[in-house]
Amino acid sequence: MSAKNTKNAVSKGKGKKNDLPSSEERSAETAHPDHIFPVVLTSATQELFGCRADVDVTGDDPYRLLKKQDIIQDMKTRAAVSDFSPVKQAVLDYPEDEILLVFDRDFTYGQSFYLVLTEEAKENLLKPPAEEKDEEDEGEELSEMTVPKTPEQQPWVSLGSEREIEEESVMDTRPRLRYKISRARREFGAPVRFSDCGAAKLKDCFVECGSYQDKSLSIRRMEKQCGVQAVPSTQSSSTQTVWKYPRNMCTQYEPRELDPEEKENILQSENLKNFLNSVTARLELAIQQNVILNVFVDDWWALGEEDAAFGGKADTHLKEYQSFTDLHYSKDKTISFINWHPTITGVIAVSVAERLSFEERIDSSTKHLLNPALILFWSFSDPINPQVVLWDVSGHVERLQGTRGGAGGRSISNRNPRAFEEKPENGPPVVCYCAVSGIENGHKGPVTDIQWLPDTFEVSRTGTPLENKNQISVQIVTCAPDGCVMFWDLRAPRVVAQPLIDKKQKIEEKILENPHGVPNTFKHLDLTWKPLTRVTLPKVDTNGEYSGLKFSLRESSNSSAVLDKSVTGAERQEHPGYALLRVPSAKHSRQLENICTKFYVGTEDGELVYTDWKLEKDNDSGRLFSPKPTNCFRVHDGQVNTLLRSPFFKDILLSVGGWNFAVWKEGAKNGPIILSSCSEKRCTVGFWSLTRPAVFFIGKEDGNLEVWDLLEKTHEPSQIQNVTTARITCIKPWVISSKQQLLAVSDHQGTLHILEVPRSLRHPLANEKWSVNRYFETEVERLIYFEKRQEMRAREKREMEAAEQKRKMEAGSMVMKRGEELEEEALKEFEEYRTLEKHILKNLGLLPEAQDTFDD
Amino acid sequence: MAKVEETLKRIQSQKGVQGIIIVNAEGIPIKTTMDNSSTVQYAGLIHQLMMKARSTVRDLDPQNDLTFLRVRSKKNEIMIAPDKDYFLIVIQNPTE
Numbered sequence: 008m009s010a011k012n013t014k015n016a017v018s019k020g021k022g023k024k025n026d027l028p029s030s031e032e033r034s035a036e037t038a039h040p041d042h043i044f045p046v047v048l049t050s051a052t053q054e055l056f057g058c059r060a061d062v063d064v065t066g067d068d069p070y071r072l073l074k075k076q077d078i079i080q081d082m083k084t085r086a087a088v089s090d091f092s093p094v095k096q097a098v099l100d101y102p103e104d105e106i107l108l109v110f111d112r113d114f115t116y117g118q119s120f121y122l123v124l125t126e127e128a129k130e131n132l133l134k135p136p137a138e139e140k141d142e143e144d145e146g147e148e149l150s151e152m153t154v155p156k157t158p159e160q161q162p163w164v165s166l167g168s169e170r171e172i173e174e175e176s177v178m179d180t181r182p183r184l185r186y187k188i189s190r191a192r193r194e195f196g197a198p199v200r201f202s203d204c205g206a207a208k209l210k211d212c213f214v215e216c217g218s219y220q221d222k223s224l225s226i227r228r229m230e231k232q233c234g235v236q237a238v239p240s241t242q243s244s245s246t247q248t249v250w251k252y253p254r255n256m257c258t259q260y261e262p263r264e265l266d267p268e269e270k271e272n273i274l275q276s277e278n279l280k281n282f283l284n285s286v287t288a289r290l291e292l293a294i295q296q297n298v299i300l301n302v303f304v305d306d307w308w309a310l311g312e313e314d315a316a317f318g319g320k321a322d323t324h325l326k327e328y329q330s331f332t333d334l335h336y337s338k339d340k341t342i343s344f345i346n347w348h349p350t351i352t353g354v355i356a357v358s359v360a361e362r363l364s365f366e367e368r369i370d371s372s373t374k375h376l377l378n379p380a381l382i383l384f385w386s387f388s389d390p391i392n393p394q395v396v397l398w399d400v401s402g403h404v405e406r407l408q409g410t411r412g413g414a415g416g417r418s419i420s421n422r423n424p425r426a427f428e429e430k431p432e433n434g435p436p437v438v439c440y441c442a443v444s445g446i447e448n449g450h451k452g453p454v455t456d457i458q459w460l461p462d463t464f465e466v467s468r469t470g471t472p473l474e475n476k477n478q479i480s481v482q483i484v485t486c487a488p489d490g491c492v493m494f495w496d497l498r499a500p501r502v503v504a505q506p507l508i509d510k511k512q513k514i515e516e517k518i519l520e521n522p523h524g525v526p527n528t529f530k531h532l533d534l535t536w537k538p539l540t541r542v543t544l545p546k547v548d549t550n551g552e553y554s555g556l557k558f559s560l561r562e563s564s565n566s567s568a569v570l571d572k573s574v575t576g577a578e579r580q581e582h583p584g585y586a587l588l589r590v591p592s593a594k595h596s597r598q599l600e601n602i603c604t605k606f607y608v609g610t611e612d613g614e615l616v617y618t619d620w621k622l623e624k625d626n627d628s629g630r631l632f633s634p635k636p637t638n639c640f641r642v643h644d645g646q647v648n649t650l651l652r653s654p655f656f657k658d659i660l661l662s663v664g665g666w667n668f669a670v671w672k673e674g675a676k677n678g679p680i681i682l683s684s685c686s687e688k689r690c691t692v693g694f695w696s697l698t699r700p701a702v703f704f705i706g707k708e709d710g711n712l713e714v715w716d717l718l719e720k721t722h723e724p725s726q727i728q729n730v731t732t733a734r735i736t737c738i739k740p741w742v743i744s745s746k747q748q749l750l751a752v753s754d755h756q757g758t759l760h761i762l763e764v765p766r767s768l769r770h771p772l773a774n775e776k777w778s779v780n781r782y783f784e785t786e787v788e789r790l791i792y793f794e795k796r797q798e799m800r801a802r803e804k805r806e807m808e809a810a811e812q813k814r815k816m817e818a819g820s821m822v823m824k825r826g827e828e829l830e831e832e833a834l835k836e837f838e839e840y841r842t843l844e845k846h847i848l849k850n851l852g853l854l855p856e857a858q859d860t861f862d863d
Numbered sequence: 864m865a866k867v868e869e870t871l872k873r874i875q876s877q878k879g880v881q882g883i884i885i886v887n888a889e890g891i892p893i894k895t896t897m898d899n900s901s902t903v904q905y906a907g908l909i910h911q912l913m914m915k916a917r918s919t920v921r922d923l924d925p926q927n928d929l930t931f932l933r934v935r936s937k938k939n940e941i942m943i944a945p946d947k948d949y950f951l952i953v954i955q956n957p958t959e
Binding site: 263297298 | 893951
């Protein structure tokens with residue numbers, strides 16, 4: 008309080024006599040704030056208070072708290088001599104007991120010590136001594152720095168606010184009245200009774216001022232502010248329709264077409280001509296652009312394709328995928344044919360036969376009856392056990408007549424899975440064949456080749472191709488070395504005989520039980536099957552017949568040609584069963600013109616025969632007979648064991664036989680377009696690759712599998728790989744997917760090897776088909792050129808001979824003439840000689856006759 | 864008539880051309896070198912495509928008009944040359 012008062016007094020003093028004290032202060036004390044009072048302390052005083060300079064107090068520790076009482080005491084003791092006398096009043100007024108003495112080493116305030124006179128400053132100094140350092144500022148800022156928080160009071164300028172303040176302020180307008188209420192002492196604590204009294208009773212006790220309507224207060228509101236918001240009013244509602252009568256509706260439409268007359272009119276109109284004129288130029292430009300350059304070709308992709316052909320060697324070999332042998336069924340036997348199941352992937356059928364030579368067969372024919380040859384079905388999921396085993400009746404080899412026709416029956420049950428009846432037994436089920444041809448009707452030699460006719464056409468009795476109404480394959484062609492090719496039909500022949508006998512036969516047939524649970528599908532053929540047509544192969548030059556081993560038709564089931572099915576208009580139906588089908592009369596079905604009826608036959612002697620199966624009518628006797636073949640080529644040294652068409656070109660054939668193979672083009676009548684050189688080992692079988700037009704496989708006698716690539720090398724195989732130690736009997740490739748192709752190779756020992764075809768052998772090169780086509784064309788041209796050259800040479804030779812002949816003739820006549828001349832000349836010489844002799848003799852005088860005339 | 868035939872033959876003789884169809888403004892084929900079912904299918908579908916393309920071009924710029932439309936697919940290329948009353952469709956197989 009006192010400090011504050013002091014401060015206020017000081018500041019008020021300062022405020023009122025603002026100018027003077029500040030200048031006084033400035034002149035008197037060299038610029039120090041008012042709460043700092045510099046003192047000079049003598050050494051005695053310093054010792055007394057324990058604040059000797061540089062001993063007790065130093066620059067680092069300049070603060071000393073002195074007790075006020077001590078200072079007062081000192082002042083009392085030494086009176087005027089005391090160092091503290093100038094600050095006597097301030098010290099007395101100081102509120103606290105301790106006053107801060109600061110050693111002023113730097114003489115900032117003029118003396119070596121100063122006293123801090125206010126609490127605030129003391130605190131400031133003691134606590135944050137850093138603020139003191141700023142007190143070196145001079146002038147007006149001193150006032151700010153000394154009291155940093157409170158601003159300096161400015162002289163107040165009256166601006167007329169005092170009146171307002173006076174008006175607003177509440178002040179007593181009169182002295183306050185004091186009332187003192189007292190009660191007589193004797194009434195303290197006495198019971199008091201209160202009672203109610205109504206205000207109306209005591210009229211003069213109160214003043215009522217009732218409410219009245221003050222006019223000044225009833226103001227009519229003339230303006231009113233109000234806000235309006237527009238809100239859309241929504242209302243939800245629903246309806247339901249009633250579908251009283253459900254009814255399906257559909258629309259059928261067909262495209263609009265113009266009548267032919269209208270079309271004619273339009274075509275004649277000028278409008279169209281102008282249109283075409285204007286439009287053709289643009290179109291031709293666009294078409295030619297496309298032909299010149301394919302702008303969308305991906306160069307990287309095309310480049311990568313070619314590179315793959317020259318890729319790593321490791322990938323070009325056929326890898327062994329799996330191999331099948333069965334100890335029970337196929338040991339010591341040979342596989343004669345393999346075929347992949349066309350729809351079920353991973354199932355392959357293998358026919359197994361005893362490997363005995365012909366003589367051995369005949370010798371042990373009786374044994375064979377008990378040991379029949381089989382067809383095994385292998386599936387990839389079970390490499391050890393064959394799945395289904397079919398019986399084959401090939402034991403009756405000494406009766407080389409019709410039993411091999413049973414091969415036909417067997418293969419029918421092959422192709423028709425519906426005809427199977429599989430009896431689950433302990434081992435693989437054994438299924439028996441369905442039908443066997445009649446013994447006298449079948450072939451007289453073992454059937455070596457058998458093929459289905461495609462379902463697009465069928466053949467009549469005379470060999471003309473007819474339209475096939477049922478769209479299923481019902482006819483088979485077989486070939487045997489007995490010199491004829493037979494066409495068989497699966498359907499029952501037309502009923503010619505009397506119905507009575509037929510009925511009896513039917514009843515009898517019904518009574519016959521089915522042995523081995525063989526299904527009834529081909530019962531109508533069993534033992535009575537006759538071929539539909541028989542085509543013989545008479546030799547071209549001599550009498551006799553060719554003994555064909557393999558044949559190849561132009562239209563086969565494997566080919567991808569599809570006749571326009573819309574022409575027939577028939578759709579594929581479930582065929583009612585072979586027993587119900589009947590061979591139609593040739594008159595009812597339509598003849599198909601564009602089926603090629605010529606085919607190739609490979610014979611036992613290594614010849615290739617090209618002939619026609621349509622029977623011709625002999626004009627003299629009216630019988631039907633087979634025409635002579637058009638071409639016959641002797642090319643192979645041994646039996647022809649393979650005759651196959653390329654899957655890409657309908658007219659290119661591969662024939663393998665003996666020690667070489669040949670590639671033929673149908674239509675090139677001069678010879679094979681490619682004939683390989685004789686190899687060291689026999690070629691046993693060949694097959695075209697299914698995906699690459701230029702590649703085919705040849706199997707050899709020593710178990711080697713040769714891969715020939717016509718675009719790479721034509722004089723030797725591009726790759727040879729050994730597959731097995733025994734002779735290779737059959738090769739069949741099969742495409743599983745676009746990434747996998749398998750090659751089934753069977754050998755003489757009864758093992759079936761499945762090899763995987765590497766990418767380089769299964770992926771066709773860019774334009775491979777076109778390149779191969781070109782290659783074949785050049786070969787054909789070469790053949791033609793060859794022939795032409797031969798003709799030319801023949802002609803030249805004839806000419807040369809004629810010329811020589813003429814010369815000889817002339818030479819002969821010249822000789823005769825000269826003879827006469829010579830004689831004349833000789834005579835002349837003789838005459839001359841005679842004269843000469845005469846002359847000499849005369850000179851010598853030795854002439855005997857004319858000697859007498861001779862004188863010396 | 865001969866002129867029309869001659870023009871068509873000329874176009875047909877170009878390399879790779881598989882078929883030509885002349886269609887009128889409504890999409891009804893007038894003359895064709897392909898079989899009936901394909902012709903009708905092509906005419907109907909391409910007529911709609913051509914109308915759409917033409918309206919697109921004209922919407923973007925009313926002064927503009929479609930002169931030629933080429934549809935390139937994996938197997939072949941369809942070229943459509945429109946006009947006021949007719950349009951001509953040519954199917955070509957550009958690569959061999």
